[in-house]
Amino acid sequence: MTREQHRRRLGKRTLQGITSASAAILATLLLVPTCAQAVEPATSAPQETKDSASSAEVARDPAQHSLLREAPQQVNTQDSTPSDVSVTQANADELLKVLLADDSLAASNVKLTGSPLAAGTFAHGQTTLGIDNGLLFSTGDITGGHSALGTPGDSDLDTILGAPETHDAISLEFDFVPKGSTLSFNYVFGSEEYPAFVGSEYNDTFAFLVNGANVALIPGSNNPVSINTVNANTNSGYFIDNSNSTIKPLPGTQFGGLTKVLPVTAPVNKGKTNHIKIVLADANDNIYNSFVAIQKNSMKSLGTVNVHYVDQAGKHLSDDVVLTGNIGDPYTTDKKSFNGYVFQQLQGNEHGTFANQTQEVTYVYSAVPTPVGQSQTNQTNTLADTGTVILPALSLMLLLLTAACGMLVCKRYNS
Incomplete structure (x- = not known):
């Protein structure tokens, strides 16, 4: 085999090697989203709760x-x-x-x-x-x-x-x-x-x-x-x-x-x-x-205070709270927080004393508006989501790099 034939064969094998390695890398990158999804931990099912209540004794003879x-x-x-x-x-x-x-x-x-x-x-x-x-x-x-x-x-x-x-x-x-x-x-x-x-x-x-x-x-x-x-x-x-x-x-x-x-x-x-x-x-x-x-x-007669938590349309955001106490004793109510709502106004007395008549205290809340186009739930991009954008660009860059390397090798061994 002449020296010229040896150079050409060596260049051809080098080009084939670069191409094979590039293909392997590309295949690995293409498989990344599937692998990422495969290793996501599965959500464990909640354990069944056991009924702790004991049964009553069976009646005797x-x-x-x-x-x-x-x-x-x-x-x-x-x-x-x-x-x-x-x-x-x-x-x-x-x-x-x-x-x-x-x-x-x-x-x-x-x-x-x-x-x-x-x-x-x-x-x-x-x-x-x-x-x-x-x-x-x-x-x-x-x-x-x-x-x-x-x-x-x-x-x-x-x-x-x-x-x-x-x-x-x-x-x-x-x-x-x-x-x-x-x-x-x-x-x-x-x-x-x-x-x-x-x-x-x-x-x-x-x-x-x-x-x-x-x-x-x-x-x-x-x-x-x-x-x-x-x-x-x-x-x-x-x-x-x-x-x-x-x-x-x-x-x-x-x-x-x-x-x-x-x-x-x-x-x-x-x-x-x-x-x-x-x-x-x-x-x-x-x-x-x-x-x-x-x-x-x-044994005594008590005063009562009913506490309500509602939105502006009157919808209850939680169960009512009923406070009772001796007539003349002080009472206090609590303002609660609710996701997606802000406190708007108070109807009745937040603090006061128990009286002969039943008293009503109502906390009114308004819903927080959601900006247009913004999801109400937080979302995190997964590796699979990112890959749908990044992988095509990486593939193109890798192919161009492979072609450039091949041209350089051919030029070197043909010179």
């Missing part, structure tokens, strides 16, 4: 019930030494004075129904009940000595419970004219039925009827407060288990469990006559006492 009901010591083996709580029997008028906080409720036609042994007042109850003093109802003798009082049940509780017939009912009822539009009080429910008879027909219960409607409910529900609706398995966040006798019994009532202090707030007809009935009873038999303790001076 009725035959076994009979055996256990005849032997109380087999159910709650508590220390018989009572707590420091002191109890005193009281009549209807005495109970009412302890119950009402102020003159915001003008009461009349007071009536106590049931055994006089089952109603009274208590003191020094903070450690045992979470309430220092107040009114005490029991389905037995509050001072001890009698469990089955032999008094009738209550038709309203029969309706609330359904099938079980009630016994040893105790109730206090009266008419009242409230100065405000809301009524409140605090109470604790406990029983000897805990824990052995949870889920059974021995479902002792308590009700607080305002104009015929029961407002003593498990918070956030329409369920009455009873053995089967609040216990260590159901609505346990409101329950204190005393099956190990950590808390000493009341003078006349042992208890295997009790609720935490539960608040009640109920609407009433301001300035008009309303009716209240507080009632407690055993269910299905009159063995094993239950009790309810109502905080002293906690």
Whole structure:
């Protein structure tokens, strides 16, 4: 092979090599968007939430019930030494004075129904009940000595419970004219039925009827407060288990469990006559006492402030906030922030005092206009989006570079 032929062959191979390398680089660049999309992390699916609510205990064999009901010591083996709580029997008028906080409720036609042994007042109850003093109802003798009082049940509780017939009912009822539009009080429910008879027909219960409607409910529900609706398995966040006798019994009532202090707030007809009935009873038999303790001076008529958050068209931007408080006490409301809206004006008083009449406070917002042509959502260019613009220019530059290199090599080896 002549020297001239060798030069030409070498130049041709060099040109082929440059062209092959350029093609490989170009192919890699063309594949970049696909690869970029392939490595984007997948969004993980949310984990399934587990239902943490425990199911109620299954009712026991009725035959076994009979055996256990005849032997109380087999159910709650508590220390018989009572707590420091002191109890005193009281009549209807005495109970009412302890119950009402102020003159915001003008009461009349007071009536106590049931055994006089089952109603009274208590003191020094903070450690045992979470309430220092107040009114005490029991389905037995509050001072001890009698469990089955032999008094009738209550038709309203029969309706609330359904099938079980009630016994040893105790109730206090009266008419009242409230100065405000809301009524409140605090109470604790406990029983000897805990824990052995949870889920059974021995479902002792308590009700607080305002104009015929029961407002003593498990918070956030329409369920009455009873053995089967609040216990260590159901609505346990409101329950204190005393099956190990950590808390000493009341003078006349042992208890295997009790609720935490539960608040009640109920609407009433301001300035008009309303009716209240507080009632407690055993269910299905009159063995094993239950009790309810109502905080002293906690029953009062409250002032109400309704707070609204709306746009200029009146559309609600969030749920209303309802504030309640003692008449004459101060209140304050909060101005919220909402994405896409700016505060426009306030209707009503941002700060003030609770009054006899319901007050309305409204925060009005206007929508922030979106500039024409501007997306309302933030977008970030991906590598694939950028590649649709950059890759054609890079490809053209690479081809021109390849051609230039080829020409230089050919010229060098042809010279």
